Amino acid sequence: MTTPDAAARNGSEAVSVLTGSCPLPRSNYQDIVLAHGSGGKLSQELIQKIVLPEFRNDLLEPLHDGALFSIGEARLAFSTDSYVVSPIFFPGGDIGKLAVHGTVNDLAMCGARPLHLSVGFILEEGLPMGDFQRVVRSMREAANAAGVNLATGDTKVVDRGKADKIFINTSGIGVVPKGVNIDPKRARPGDKIILSGTIATHGIAIMSVREGLEFETEIASDTAPLNGLVEAIFATGTDVHVLRDPTRGGITSALSEITQSAGTGMILEEARIPILEEVKGACEILGLDPLYVANEGKLIAIVPADAADAVLAAMRAHPLGLHAAIIGEVTGDHAGFVLMKTRIGGTRVVDMLSGEQLPRIC
Amino acid sequence: MKYLDEYRDEALAGKIVAEIRRIVTRHWVLMEVCGGQTHTIVKYGIDHLLPDEVELVHGPGCPVCVTSLEMIDKAHAIARRPDVIFCSFGDMLRVPGSESDLLVLKSHGADIRVVYSPMDCLKIARANPDKKVVFFAIGFETTAPGNAMAAWQAKQQGIRNFSVLVSHVLVPPAMESILASPLNRVQGFLGPGHVCTVVGYEEYEPLAARFHVPIVVTGFEPLDLLEGVLMTVRQLEAGTYEVQNQYPRVVKREGNRVARDLVDKVFEVCDRKWRGIGMIPRSGYRLREELRDHDAERLFEVKEIDTAEPSICMSGLVLQGVKKPHDCPAFGTLCTPLHPLGATMVSAEGACAAYYAYGRHLECEKKELATV
Numbered sequence A: 001m002t003t004p005d006a007a008a009r010n011g012s013e014a015v016s017v018l019t020g021s022c023p024l025p026r027s028n029y030q031d032i033v034l035a036h037g038s039g040g041k042l043s044q045e046l047i048q049k050i051v052l053p054e055f056r057n058d059l060l061e062p063l064h065d066g067a068l069f070s071i072g073e074a075r076l077a078f079s080t081d082s083y084v085v086s087p088i089f090f091p092g093g094d095i096g097k098l099a100v101h102g103t104v105n106d107l108a109m110c111g112a113r114p115l116h117l118s119v120g121f122i123l124e125e126g127l128p129m130g131d132f133q134r135v136v137r138s139m140r141e142a143a144n145a146a147g148v149n150l151a152t153g154d155t156k157v158v159d160r161g162k163a164d165k166i167f168i169n170t171s172g173i174g175v176v177p178k179g180v181n182i183d184p185k186r187a188r189p190g191d192k193i194i195l196s197g198t199i200a201t202h203g204i205a206i207m208s209v210r211e212g213l214e215f216e217t218e219i220a221s222d223t224a225p226l227n228g229l230v231e232a233i234f235a236t237g238t239d240v241h242v243l244r245d246p247t248r249g250g251i252t253s254a255l256s257e258i259t260q261s262a263g264t265g266m267i268l269e270e271a272r273i274p275i276l277e278e279v280k281g282a283c284e285i286l287g288l289d290p291l292y293v294a295n296e297g298k299l300i301a302i303v304p305a306d307a308a309d310a311v312l313a314a315m316r317a318h319p320l321g322l323h324a325a326i327i328g329e330v331t332g333d334h335a336g337f338v339l340m341k342t343r344i345g346g347t348r349v350v351d352m353l354s355g356e357q358l359p360r361i362c
Numbered sequence B: 001m002k003y004l005d006e007y008r009d010e011a012l013a014g015k016i017v018a019e020i021r022r023i024v025t026r027h028w029v030l031m032e033v034c035g036g037q038t039h040t041i042v043k044y045g046i047d048h049l050l051p052d053e054v055e056l057v058h059g060p061g062c063p064v065c066v067t068s069l070e071m072i073d074k075a076h077a078i079a080r081r082p083d084v085i086f087c088s089f090g091d092m093l094r095v096p097g098s099e100s101d102l103l104v105l106k107s108h109g110a111d112i113r114v115v116y117s118p119m120d121c122l123k124i125a126r127a128n129p130d131k132k133v134v135f136f137a138i139g140f141e142t143t144a145p146g147n148a149m150a151a152w153q154a155k156q157q158g159i160r161n162f163s164v165l166v167s168h169v170l171v172p173p174a175m176e177s178i179l180a181s182p183l184n185r186v187q188g189f190l191g192p193g194h195v196c197t198v199v200g201y202e203e204y205e206p207l208a209a210r211f212h213v214p215i216v217v218t219g220f221e222p223l224d225l226l227e228g229v230l231m232t233v234r235q236l237e238a239g240t241y242e243v244q245n246q247y248p249r250v251v252k253r254e255g256n257r258v259a260r261d262l263v264d265k266v267f268e269v270c271d272r273k274w275r276g277i278g279m280i281p282r283s284g285y286r287l288r289e290e291l292r293d294h295d296a297e298r299l300f301e302v303k304e305i306d307t308a309e310p311s312i313c314m315s316g317l318v319l320q321g322v323k324k325p326h327d328c329p330a331f332g333t334l335c336t337p338l339h340p341l342g343a344t345m346v347s348a349e350g351a352c353a354a355y356y357a358y359g360r361h362l363e364c365e366k367k368e369l370a371t372v
Helices: A004-010 A012-018 A041-055 A095-108 A129-146 A201-210 A227-234 A250-262 A277-286 A305-316 B010-023 B035-043 B069-079 B102-107 B119-127 B144-157 B171-180 B193-199 B204-211 B222-238 B257-266 B289-294 B296-300 B315-319 B351-357 B363-371
Strands: A067-071 A074-083 A113-124 A149-158 A166-175 A192-195 A242-244 A265-269 A300-303 A325-331 A338-341 A347-350 B028-034 B054-061 B084-088 B111-114 B132-139 B162-169 B188-192 B215-218 B243-245 B267-274 B278-287
Touching: A074 A095, A095 A113, A095 A129, A095 A166, A095 A227, A113 A129, A113 A227, A129 A149, A129 A166, A192 A305, A201 A277, A227 A305, A242 A250, A250 A265, A250 A300, A250 A338, A250 A347, A300 A305, A305 A325, B010 B222, B028 B035, B028 B171, B028 B193, B028 B222, B035 B054, B035 B222, B035 B351, B054 B171, B054 B222, B054 B315, B069 B084, B069 B102, B069 B132, B069 B162, B069 B296, B084 B119, B102 B111, B119 B132, B119 B144, B119 B162, B132 B144, B132 B296, B144 B162, B144 B257, B144 B289, B162 B267, B162 B289, B162 B296, B171 B204, B171 B278, B188 B193, B188 B222, B193 B215, B193 B257, B204 B215, B204 B243, B215 B222, B257 B267, B278 B289, B289 B296, B315 B351
Parallel strands: A113 A149, A265 A338, B028 B054, B028 B188, B084 B111, B084 B132, B132 B162, B188 B215, B215 B243
Antiparallel strands: A067 A074, A074 A166, A113 A166, A192 A300, A192 A325, A242 A300, A265 A325, A338 A347, B162 B278, B267 B278
């Protein structure tokens, strides 16, 4: 029998053979749809099928937050990310702050101390000068707070309607300290999974302004640079196995990717996953699962069991880790899958999202 | 969280499960009617907690799933028009029609917007007087008052560039069709809590009496579902077949009178084709004649479209509780949320999608699931 993958390779003809008169599946998209950027399965498919076959090399292959390589004695991390958030100003932050934090955090998740960032602006004709100035100032402040240098940059302007106000790309390099070896492949059965704080806050903050939803309390984004928190973790002397900031696709996508890289499983406890009451309420109202909602300023550390308490204590002593919690552990069973013990004692698999998370009808 | 955590309490859940185990003496097949209930059951692993004697089958209560392919194709034909802003609830966007889905149409430039409330469409219509704003009004009795209000307000306020494409469906005729089928296995129902919030449950009483099935109007939190199961099993074991209300904190016998009156003013009952099931007499709503100026089907004159479902897809049998998602040979292999063959896999509330999202396709992992 033809497999779906074979059908995908052969195009739509194979699909119609496969399902008789089937006019249905929109599986093999001929064009990019928004869900290709959601951080879930379609994003993964896009990278695996289109990008990786062309770009394949040893540095890219681990598909980590950044590439790790050595020059002489120094081990360096190199990372890039683009920011297209709408609206560009939101409670708790703005696109500029996000662009600095994002690349700082990608480097920190490689175990690196971030040093220098590049900034590329794509500006839409008609963007108020004051807005641009506000974004640039915010980037400077964010860079100062994170202790990084905005070392080089570029600016382009496009016709009105060809971009949405402002798009920003940042790239960055950092140095990996001796003895640090962060790699998703290093997750081992028995390791503890520690989350640095409450989930889903950023995603809900953005959505509440974007959709014009008015909640009684304003939910502000928790975007923050994580390099300080990572240094606090390293200061415990722990051999940290994996670090990940669960942004797009939420903690589910981050953890699923780690299990796939490491060839292990994971078991989480729903009741231990911290979430703000107002965020939980908003998710309930909107019919969204907070496990899939984007985070900023949060990290997941996977550490040997005997070091878990020390790391947890160090995280809780840091302002960005006050609500840190051990949410589960790495298992040898059910490789490639994340299981969760539900609040009422049942169990389910937590799978990566297929498309964009869409609000449910009722 | 107040009013949520109370209904997700592990110790209380354990007590209800123990009571179900204590009273059950034989195998019973229960159907939860609503997609939202199916979602909770699979999300919290409730069916794994129940004794083997209690089998849950999943009902036709996912409005996205049962919307006919013809209607979806009509929606797409309207959404494609350059003079239209097409508004929909979010989970309709990925549902495939014969040629496309709304997400793809959007990527090709169609103006498609997700709304949380149909009333938002009126704002959009006012802000875009040169466009025709169309809302895809799907759903059961639950969403009918909101959708009715949008059409009613448009008429009252003279918002002429707003219309609704109505594909409403009604629960009791579907339950009747399931019970009357020679394939029927269902012995008791967990009734649709939010549908009954609007219309009450008087209408269910003749069904229970005629088919000798207990119907327990049930809520959507884990403890609601478990209590609904307990009440239904109690009736089955006792040989009674009453309509009971597990969800009195929300549901009244007569429903919401104001909402019902509005629905009656705007909609009238009509025959409706259900995806996977077929035509069910008097099982849907359409706009009344007085609101014809806001009826998208009349305004856009989309012609009837011939459609065919894939032969392998058994979503019709799944929707009637005859089969479960993992009984389908395509489930989790040929048919996944990325490669859906039928609507029960596409909508988040569809039984197949719920089974997939919560890992039921991992048959080989079943043992570990049960023992973790």
